[in-house]
Amino acid sequence: MIKVMIVEDDPMVAEINRRYVEMVGGFSVMAIAHCSDEAFSLLRKDEFDLILLDIFMPGMNGIELLMRLRRIGKGADVIIISAACDRQNIKKALQFGAVDYIIKPFEFERLNTALLAYKGLAGLMDGQDHLSQAELDKCILRKKEPVSAHLPKGIDKNTLKKVCDQINTLDQKLFSTEEMAGYIGISRVSMRKYLEFLRQKNFLKLELIYGAVGRPVYKYRCNSAESKIIRQYLDQ
Known part of the structure; x- marks a missing residue:
């Protein structure tokens, strides 16, 4: 430790x-x-x-x-x-x-x-x-590993494309798992898999948001600088 x-x-x-x-x-x-x-x-x-x-x-x-x-x-x-x-x-x-x-x-x-x-x-x-x-x-130098030739189990290329397209329309605004699940029309559990995959590939950033009252929540934001990494998955 x-x-x-x-x-x-x-x-x-x-x-x-x-x-x-x-x-x-x-x-x-x-x-x-x-x-x-x-x-x-x-x-x-x-x-x-x-x-x-x-x-x-x-x-x-x-x-x-x-x-x-x-x-x-x-x-x-x-x-x-x-x-x-x-x-x-x-x-x-x-x-x-x-x-x-x-x-x-x-x-x-x-x-x-x-x-x-x-x-x-x-x-x-x-x-x-x-x-x-x-x-x-x-x-x-923090060199990045080459992109894997295959998407992880449970990640569908067509659904991933829909998620990425929807994220790009938000113009880097913050959004939650629930909000994105509603946009795409899949369950929150399934959406979390896609968002976590995109976060691991640095396409998304996870931010801790503090409101006036209640517990802090985590929301995602697009990191457009890394979009080319995800494009390699969508174009394969």
């Missing part, structure tokens, strides 16, 4: 990040710190594998904390999650060893991609003494 600390001064954002992390298998949030001093105190008492680190915080900012950790030899890996999008902060974060940099606001899929890449690299590092170039490239 990968032990995670979240360093974020906004309690609501910290809680959302915690929920996101724990949606990804193999990660456990062991601590949440709301400032760099609190984070440094926790790091003196315990070891963490990964820190999700904000930059703009009261007192010592995130970049200063990262620099301090490296000066004293703390080996925890760091993913920056910050609204800071200027070249100076990004360059410093990468120079001092941040393994990824996510700009707020972000979607779950972006963090999911970062965590899975980190998990893959951590697994390689722990599992063997020597690595091949291909193994490193797969994690560091």
Whole structure:
């Protein structure tokens, strides 16, 4: 299990990040710190594998904390999650060893991609003494696997085309499983299979939506940049 600390001064954002992390298998949030001093105190008492680190915080900012950790030899890996999008902060974060940099606001899929890449690299590092170039490239460059020649069992090409066509008419608006099932005229259970397939192929993004009252809900949004991946399934 990968032990995670979240360093974020906004309690609501910290809680959302915690929920996101724990949606990804193999990660456990062991601590949440709301400032760099609190984070440094926790790091003196315990070891963490990964820190999700904000930059703009009261007192010592995130970049200063990262620099301090490296000066004293703390080996925890760091993913920056910050609204800071200027070249100076990004360059410093990468120079001092941040393994990824996510700009707020972000979607779950972006963090999911970062965590899975980190998990893959951590697994390689722990599992063997020597690595091949291909193994490193797969994690560091995040090269995509070739598309399978066949659709998964239970996914019909004609129905998939109808679902994709309907999604494209929504112009990247959010929608639920129930809404899409109503559009296509199939059951919610069947629709979930199609939407999860499309999410796994990065055609869809899954977002956690908080309303004024009640429990948060998950909704999908089209990632049009990845449409060519799905087209390969529909054209086969």
